[in-house]
Amino acid sequence: MGLREILWAEWVAFYKDLTRRKSLIVSFIVYPYILTLLFIIMGLAVGGLTSFGQRFHVSAITFFLTMSYLMLTLLIGADMIMQRPSSDMWAGTLPYILASPAPRVLRYLAVALPMLAPFIVQGIVCLTPVYVYYYGVEGSVLALLVVFLSVLAGLFMVPIAMVIMGLAYMVSEEGWRIINIARPLLLILLGVYYPRYLLPLVFRVATMIIPSSSLVEIIQYMLINNLTMSLASVLLGIATASFILLLPIGSKTVARWEEGLRFKGVKEY
Amino acid sequence: MPRSPSVEAIGLIKRYKTKERKGLFKGRTIVIEALKGVSFKIYPGEVVGLLGPNGAGKTTTIKIISTLLIPDEGEAYVKGYDVVTEADMVRKNIGVMLTVEKGFYNKLTGRENLEYFAALYGLSSNIIKKRVQEVLEIVGLEELGASDRLFEEYSLGMKARLNLARALLRDPDVVLLDEPTLGLDPPSARKIRDLVKGLAHREGKTVLYTTHNMFEAEIVCDRIILINKGITVAEGTPDELKDKIMAFRTVKIMVKGEPYRYDKLKEIVGIDLEIRKENGLTTIMFKARKPEELIGDVIRVLVSNGADIVKLTVEEPTLEDVFVYYSGKG
Ligand SMILES: Nc1ncnc2c1ncn2[C@@H]1O[C@H](COP(=O)(O)OP(=O)(O)O)[C@@H](O)[C@H]1O
Ligand SMILES: [Mg+2]
16 A cells, blocks of 8 residues: 555546646736735735735745735645545445545555645746745745745645534535635644734744644745744754654544444545 | 354344424424344355345345444354454455445546555555456456446446456455346346356355345345345345245146036135136136145046146245245244
8 A cells, every 4th residue: 555556546536637627727826916906905905015015024925925926835635635525425435435444644644645646837937936026036946935935824724724614524524614614714823814923923823733824834934034043943853843743643532433434434425 | 173153143223313393393203223233244155134024124234244333132153253342454355245236436537446445455556456347257357348438437247347346356255145146137237147156166255245136135045134124134045044934835737627516626725726617718726835745636626527727737836935924924
């Protein structure tokens, strides 16, 4: 039972599915721009773009475009996992998946990875021109770094998504309802809507339990050109540590949920 | 040395708890006792039918054996492995089919779906393609030219075949099939039945096959376990089951005209006499264990009353009779 086979299976399944749903591909490309537009309109209503730039030392467009992109990678990594039981219930595939010996952590990493890969391309295409405009040529290096960190942040969402998914579906067969509430909450805790470095320390530390939040912080520091090497390594260390810490917890939660299903019987539609 | 069973169920009991909703917050838990003590043994190389009406507990039994459901009481073993505590070992030895029409991804082809599950089931990448091709050929999807079509475009018969194909991916010794021909067109149903028989008789696999169709159980299964309301009510080969209700064979005598002396006939055959009139013909029916001892007397009465005998048949009991007999008792 290798990671290779599971990865390959999810990869093929995902891309075959994606390429057969044309509308999804289109929405995939325009989504970050639409989100940025939305943030900017909200921003204009609140106080104007220049005042944002003066207060937070970063242009509103750069900030919100980056955060929109980051929000997508974060959500995608988590969503693929959190929505999966629901769609597998509907397709009737869930019992066969429960009966498989595939190690759960490997499987859910495999579920998230294929979806994250196209975001590398999306990120480079979206961010590079804007960064080069605001930061000069170094902007392209910055873009690559941000893309790398964003995709990594998406991957680091896997264990927390497993925890939320397991708990939500344990509480209710219609766990996706709970997940719909958990999702915006998660984004608030992650800090993609605002500069994290302006947060009260208590809140900043508390939210570091979510592995990706430290990566969000690194990216935000990079945007204001204020990231030191030592700060970067501390934050990266915290992110990695909490990711590794959460993996067995995610695995346990999923196992509990599956065990519960074996008592109640897998619901069939 | 006695053969050891490949599947064994001992006193399985399963209760489902569901909520009955009344209004927004009110509700009470109701307990449905789906299995009330199901026991059986299945040996290598046989197709055993779990036959019972809807709601009898067939699916529940299949799910317990396939490790998808934990029983409240009782035990079950597959090749000696406990389905609760050694689920992983059980899973390696079984192939299961839970429905005919679902269980695959719509936007993937039949082949892609099988490759997906093969990977998930732990087949290594160098044999996946080959094995998937094999099972596609076995179930006849290749022959239908359907292997590379999207699952959402499949007919019900193709979906059923793909489901069976998945159950065979790991070449398991024990195959569990829950109503595998439900709603299928006759050619697909026949194909599945033939395949199933072949699996057991040619390859020595053990097959547990549920159905609510007596005709089907009779032609597919080497042995039948009758299940009703969560209890196994009878067990045996199709012939044994018929014998068990002591072969109440049905005699039908069709006559022209009106024989009238029903009282006399009743004296001979007992109260179990049935008379039907249609288009000037009268059909006299009765059930008897040994009809040959009665037919002579019956005919004499009919003829002496001027009846003109058109046709006489003696029918063997069907499984339906067996079923009605046991269900009536249960
Ligand atoms: N998940 C479930 N929750 C509650 N009741 C169930 C569940 N699954 C089955 N039942 C009930 O248990 C009984 C047996 O069901 P089942 O095993 O599906 O029977 P069969 O497959 O023979 O039709 C039925 O009364 C059914 O309604
Ligand atoms: Mg059923």
